Amino acid sequence: MKAIAYQKFGNTEVLQTVKETKPSIQPNQVLIKVKAVSINPMDWKIRKGEMKLMSGSKFPKHTGADFAGIVEAVGPEVTHLKKGDAVFGVVKNLMKEGALAEYVAVSASLVWKKPEHISFAQAASIPVVGTAAATALQKMGTIKPQTKILVNGATGGFGMFLLQLLKQKGADVTAVSSTKGLAYAQKWGASNVIDYTKVDVLEESITYDIVVDLSGKMGYANAKRIMKPKSLFLNPIPQPIDIPTSLINNLFTGKKHVVILSSPSSKIIDTLRSAIDKDLQIEVNKVFPFEQTMEAYQYAEKGGYVGKIVVEIG
Known part of the structure; x- marks a missing residue:
């Protein structure tokens, strides 16, 4: 599968498209075919080495924390999701993992069903x-x-x-x-x-x-x-x-x-889903294709835009 990774700390030019093995899942995990990943400032703080005390300096590193997509497979311990579900979620450790790939394996406790009336790009913008x-x-x-x-x-x-x-x-x-x-x-x-x-x-x-x-x-x-x-x-x-x-x-x-130190949980996501049901709007400023991930980060890091920036895959 295709994924975005980098081999050293630096600006957007260190980002590379690489070929990796499609991940396998643990009994409590789900495999997601990723449709969209949103960009967050923490992505480039980690990539630039500003958080190396927490992220460590082992490479390669990946990027992107929250995502939306389709469930491809579920582990035997997972009961609330099934293959084909449209979902959104977040990687467990954004200091070590990344969602900008064709597939991502994550704990089912960090994946939730996507509200039907919003897009994958909007759903990927929710968790962080x-x-x-x-x-x-x-x-x-x-x-x-x-x-x-x-x-x-x-x-x-x-x-x-x-x-x-x-x-x-x-x-x-x-x-x-x-x-x-x-x-x-x-x-x-x-x-x-x-x-x-x-x-x-x-x-x-x-x-x-x-x-x-x-x-x-x-x-x-x-x-x-x-x-x-x-x-x-x-x-x-x-x-x-x-x-x-x-x-x-x-x-x-x-x-x-x-x-403010925050960590997604089902309770918080339920609060957000309720707010979305009460017409909380999610503004996606611009969507970039996977092939333009570097340009997406360049755009995001300039700042001054309204809402969220999203990379779509496939």
Whole structure:
């Protein structure tokens, strides 16, 4: 089968199309004929060596975490899926595995039936950013109509889910986005929108109960300027040093730095499926064929787009 792999850390040029053996499955696994794989920032953080303490430096490495496709075979212990089912899911260890291949073998506990009314490209966009958004929502605690929330970098894949989940909670959300993302932020539920090309939110006089930095560019040190005395800064793109320093700093301030570490589970996916049934929209910005995987990552890594980028296979 064809797969995408790389033999060293680096930029998109290290990505190669390789021939590999079609994977076999364990009793608790399913074999998926992959139809679509979505792209996430973690893919290139790992590929560039930024996460090597966790990913290790053994090659070859593969890429792509969440996928959608058709069940090709099921292990004898699997009871909730059968051959021919349209499904979506995520690899167990994105530091070690990758879904960008014609076939992928994964634990059946990380595969779910695809909602019928969405495409494979949309389904492949759910697990990573959807789980992160649902986890961020949990970290926020009780949200009241008067809770003021700022979402910085609000119209990528994570923001797309988070804004709509917050809308279903009735939250008062200010979204910071590029000019072309403003209409989407409003459609997805933002009460207020700020165009970062025209306004520096850090220079505004408004303070917030919760600040979520999805761009990775604001940072906790800057965000404190627009946080209320008792407030939360949610960091879903932490550097390794952020985890211990946030725990220490939080002992001495009411402006808490909360690192978001998320892992897909059936409970979270059920929450997302319910939200999708209530008309949560999944915007796929652009779809690339498998042969243009390098171009897909080049496009994604430039940023500035709305929604998700997807690679389709076959």
